[in-house]
Each structure stands twice: as C-alpha cells, then as structure tokens.
Amino acid sequence: MARIQLENVKKKFGKVTALDGVTIDVKDNEFFVLFGPAGAGKTTMLNCIAGITLPEEGLIKFDGEIMNLVDPAHRNVAMTFENYALYPQMTVYDNMAAALRSNLYKTDEATIKEKVYKAAKIMKMENLLERLPSQLSNGQKQRVAMGRSLVRNPNVFLMDEPLAHLDAKLRNSMRTELKKIQADLGSTCIYVTHDFLEAMALGDRIAIVKEGRIVQVGSGDEIYYLPCNKFVAQLMGEPQIxxxxxxxxxxxxxxxxxxxxxxxxxxxxxxxxxxxxxxxxxxxxxxxxxxxxxxxxxxxxxxxxxxxxxxxxxxxxxxxxxxxxxxxxxxxxxxxxxxxxxxxxxxxxxxxxxxxxxxxxxxxxxxxxxxxxxxxxxxxxxxxx
The missing domain is CATH 2.40.50.140 (Nucleic acid-binding proteins)
Incomplete structure (x- = not known):
C-alpha cells in the first residue's frame, strides 16, 4: 500500500475555489476520513488523488513519488464513486471483474471468480451476480460499486460516501465490515463522509474540511473533546452541541x-x-x-x-x-x-x-x-x- 501526501494543493472551477492550499499526510495502512459539510471540497480532493482532476498548484505524492502528471490508470487506485459509475450493459459479476480483465491488471479467470465471489459474500449480494444494473436498487448498485473496488489490491482505496444509499441496518453492518476489510488487507483508505457516526466509527484519524481548507486533523476523541473552533464543535456530535x-x-x-x-x-x-x-x-x-x-x-x-x-x-x-x-x-x-x-x-x-x-x-x-x-x-x- 502507500503513504499519500498532498502539499499545498489548490484547485479552482471558474471563480469557485474548491481546494485552497490543502496539505494532508495519510500514513501507510491508515483509515483516513475526510469529514465536512456538503460542498466543502472532499470529493475534489479524492479526484485529485485519483488523477481525475488535476490541481493548479501543489504536489500529490504516493510514497514520496510525485504523481501530478501520472494518468489515473497508472496510479493504481481503487475508487468508489457516490454515483456508482457502473457499466449498464454488464452483469454485476462482470462489473466487479472489469478491472481485473483490463490489459493493465490482467488476471486469470479462476482468480477473478474467487475474488468476485469473496467480495460478493462480504457485500451480501451473492444472489445478484447475474443481474444487470437496471435490475438493482440504488443501495444494491452502491454495493456493486464497493465490491468492484474490493477485488483489487491497489495503492489506496478512495471511497466517496459509499454507504450513503444503503438502508440503516446494512449501513451499520457495513461500517464494521469495512473496518475489518481494511485491517485484513493492510490497505490505505481515504474515506469521504458527512455522517458524524461514520467518521467516528471508521477513522483512525479524521480531517475536518471546510470551504476547501483542512481545519483540523486528529483522532475522533481529540476532535470531539478538543475542537479547534466552534465550527468543528458543532460539526462533531449528534445531537449538536x-x-x-x-x-x-x-x-x-x-x-x-x-x-x-x-x-x-x-x-x-x-x-x-x-x-x-x-x-x-x-x-x-x-x-x-x-x-x-x-x-x-x-x-x-x-x-x-x-x-x-x-x-x-x-x-x-x-x-x-x-x-x-x-x-x-x-x-x-x-x-x-x-x-x-x-x-x-x-x-x-x-x-x-x-x-x-x-x-x-x-x-x-x-x-x-x-x-x-x-x-x-x-x-x-x-x-x-
């Protein structure tokens, strides 16, 4: 896996500043959570790490190597999007197997089958493997998107609110599963959420994001008990302080x-x-x-x-x-x-x-x-x- 660093990263969309000098240092094998309100810049940060979006300023490093000009396919990241991004003409099985069949990560079919069925069991969707995305609910599509990431062995897992469309019972069980999966794989994971309970339950460390800036980084207890300002105190807690x-x-x-x-x-x-x-x-x-x-x-x-x-x-x-x-x-x-x-x-x-x-x-x-x-x-x- 990898240590992920962002150094003074800036990104604008027209006149809107999405990232304003973001600096974070995600340790190898760490479960790192980006937590903040909608529109704070969390997804833009993930897109910059994945290479989908290129920053105007700043450096993005994997294990000390600058990745700014490396295309997404060669960064070896697995990303779960909030909007699923499934291939509509492929079955659930083929969607999950797609990356392992690509020229870059070519894998034999026996290994693909083993990994897909293992991920499907974790995601509790063994009975959905022959369906098309059009035959799935939004929550099921979200699980397919997560399963597609889990069959990989990437430098870093990037997850953009992957539990947002799941029902409450499944969301709670998947929190536990995600933490266990990350520990078993020894993987680096950067996870975006605006759910306080998810941030506290999953994060080894949490970065509070506000208006394109990192406001505070620390453990869940540190940020909950010793917030750096009133905004963080109001964000951390349910019901609100x-x-x-x-x-x-x-x-x-x-x-x-x-x-x-x-x-x-x-x-x-x-x-x-x-x-x-x-x-x-x-x-x-x-x-x-x-x-x-x-x-x-x-x-x-x-x-x-x-x-x-x-x-x-x-x-x-x-x-x-x-x-x-x-x-x-x-x-x-x-x-x-x-x-x-x-x-x-x-x-x-x-x-x-x-x-x-x-x-x-x-x-x-x-x-x-x-x-x-x-x-x-x-x-x-x-x-x-």
Missing part, C-alpha cells in the same frame, strides 16, 4: 461565566480548580461562548435551586434515546432524555448546565480557548492515538 454566548468575569478569587437570560445577567460559577482560565484573569472580562454537549445539561420538571426555567419546544425519540429541545432566554437548548418519557410541548422544564464539562470559544474569532480538565482530555486523546 449547545452554544451559549456570555462573558468570563473574575470576582475576587472566583471566576464566573455570565449569560443573559430574559434580559437579566445570570452568573454560572466556574469550578474552583479550573487552571485553564488563569490566563484570562489578567484581562478582567472576556467575551466568550460556552459549548455544552446535550448530555451535560441536566433537567427536571419541578423548580430546584440552580435550575433555570425553560419551555419544551420539541421532544424527539431517536431510537435508543430521546432529545428534548427547550427554549430558555432566547436560546434553544438540547438535552438527552430516556425513551418513554411523557413530555408535552410548551410545558415547563427546568435546566441546569454542568459547567464542569463545558468548552469555551473566543467570542470574536470563535477559536477554542479551553475547557475544564483539558489536560485529562488531552491525555485521553493521546492514548487513543
């Missing part, structure tokens, strides 16, 4: 985070042993935004000390848990709740943020400032890495 604007103030020896609730300033005391914020003390008052994951906000339906009154905006059951969205002082706050809870819209609910689990972002730049017990989270991220 709660962001509450306020200011950090020092009152004698006590630090407080002050928020505005219904026109009144409310001070949330910070843990006494929060050393991270000592660097802010000399400024006296700093505009910050507090990020709290839904699981770090407590709720109850009777008044209690330290709880703020809010109103239930919505209640959503999402399988193994539920989400309460409450309106409180102009904010919509998301909280995790157990299934089977009886909640009425517009009923009163009382919420309490656990500031000890909060992360803080600069109110102007939106960059990460710090969080309580940050050293513990950094140690956790290093262990995972």
């Amino acid at each position: 709660n962001i509450i604007a306020g200011k950090m103030m020092v009152n004698g020896s006590q630090r407080q985070f002050v928020i505005n609730v219904l026109g009144q300033e409310v001070a949330l005391p910070m843990p006494e042993d929060a050393p991270l914020f000592a660097k802010l003390d000399q400024l006296g008052e700093v505009s910050l935004e507090m990020g709290l994951r839904p699981q770090n906000i407590a709720y109850r339906f009777e008044p209690a000390e330290g709880y703020f009154k809010a109103t239930v905006y919505s209640y959503e059951s999402i399988g193994n848990k539920s989400v309460i969205v409450a309106e409180c002082g102009g904010y919509q706050v998301r909280m995790i709740a157990p299934n089977g809870l009886h909640v009425d819209i517009d009923q009163a609910v009382y919420v309490k943020p656990d500031v000890g689990h909060a992360m803080f972002f600069d109110g102007q730049s939106e960059n990460f400032v710090g969080r309580y017990a940050e050293a513990d989270y950094r140690a956790l991220a290093n262990e995972e890495a």
Whole structure:
C-alpha cells in the first residue's frame, strides 16, 4: 500500500475555489476520513488523488513519488464513486471483474471468480451476480460499486460516501465490515463522509474540511473533546452541541461565566480548580461562548435551586434515546432524555448546565480557548492515538 501526501494543493472551477492550499499526510495502512459539510471540497480532493482532476498548484505524492502528471490508470487506485459509475450493459459479476480483465491488471479467470465471489459474500449480494444494473436498487448498485473496488489490491482505496444509499441496518453492518476489510488487507483508505457516526466509527484519524481548507486533523476523541473552533464543535456530535454566548468575569478569587437570560445577567460559577482560565484573569472580562454537549445539561420538571426555567419546544425519540429541545432566554437548548418519557410541548422544564464539562470559544474569532480538565482530555486523546 502507500503513504499519500498532498502539499499545498489548490484547485479552482471558474471563480469557485474548491481546494485552497490543502496539505494532508495519510500514513501507510491508515483509515483516513475526510469529514465536512456538503460542498466543502472532499470529493475534489479524492479526484485529485485519483488523477481525475488535476490541481493548479501543489504536489500529490504516493510514497514520496510525485504523481501530478501520472494518468489515473497508472496510479493504481481503487475508487468508489457516490454515483456508482457502473457499466449498464454488464452483469454485476462482470462489473466487479472489469478491472481485473483490463490489459493493465490482467488476471486469470479462476482468480477473478474467487475474488468476485469473496467480495460478493462480504457485500451480501451473492444472489445478484447475474443481474444487470437496471435490475438493482440504488443501495444494491452502491454495493456493486464497493465490491468492484474490493477485488483489487491497489495503492489506496478512495471511497466517496459509499454507504450513503444503503438502508440503516446494512449501513451499520457495513461500517464494521469495512473496518475489518481494511485491517485484513493492510490497505490505505481515504474515506469521504458527512455522517458524524461514520467518521467516528471508521477513522483512525479524521480531517475536518471546510470551504476547501483542512481545519483540523486528529483522532475522533481529540476532535470531539478538543475542537479547534466552534465550527468543528458543532460539526462533531449528534445531537449538536449547545452554544451559549456570555462573558468570563473574575470576582475576587472566583471566576464566573455570565449569560443573559430574559434580559437579566445570570452568573454560572466556574469550578474552583479550573487552571485553564488563569490566563484570562489578567484581562478582567472576556467575551466568550460556552459549548455544552446535550448530555451535560441536566433537567427536571419541578423548580430546584440552580435550575433555570425553560419551555419544551420539541421532544424527539431517536431510537435508543430521546432529545428534548427547550427554549430558555432566547436560546434553544438540547438535552438527552430516556425513551418513554411523557413530555408535552410548551410545558415547563427546568435546566441546569454542568459547567464542569463545558468548552469555551473566543467570542470574536470563535477559536477554542479551553475547557475544564483539558489536560485529562488531552491525555485521553493521546492514548487513543
């Protein structure tokens, strides 16, 4: 397999900048995930690596060898496209065998049959091998496209949202299979997704992509617990993180985070042993935004000390848990709740943020400032890495 490097890669389509100085270093045998919203440039990055698209600037290297002018056929990459790209006149078997029958990767028919049937078994489509693409559902076509990549032994697997069209049950099982396949083959894999759970489950490392730039690269835990800015914090997590604007103030020896609730300033005391914020003390008052994951906000339906009154905006059951969205002082706050809870819209609910689990972002730049017990989270991220 191969180590894949992009160095200051830039690509424009007319006046639109798709990639703006992208630099990544994918290790040999690594499962590397490109994660970001639609239109961020993830697919363009894959196309540049495959040779389908040529960058205007920058270098693309396989094991240190510059590949910019090498045509796609000779880069030895296997790519699964989001739009399948199957040969309509060929059966599923022949589609999967096509690359192994080409002049470049000519393989004997016995070996082809063995590899195709092995891939078909992994993809759970042994009964589809004699069908044409026109006789398949979108999810089945997606599996054929993935199977066509798996019969190869390329430098790198490039996968562009390959599970997007599968049903939920098959998608979950295929996550497990993909990780196992990659480990068994010892292959390098670059995987594109905009699904948070896929990124966390599959990636040895994750690169966050925004507007053609790499924002942050790290393990799933590192990016989840220590995001470099508010954008990354909001991207990582389901349900999305709660962001509450306020200011950090020092009152004698006590630090407080002050928020505005219904026109009144409310001070949330910070843990006494929060050393991270000592660097802010000399400024006296700093505009910050507090990020709290839904699981770090407590709720109850009777008044209690330290709880703020809010109103239930919505209640959503999402399988193994539920989400309460409450309106409180102009904010919509998301909280995790157990299934089977009886909640009425517009009923009163009382919420309490656990500031000890909060992360803080600069109110102007939106960059990460710090969080309580940050050293513990950094140690956790290093262990995972």
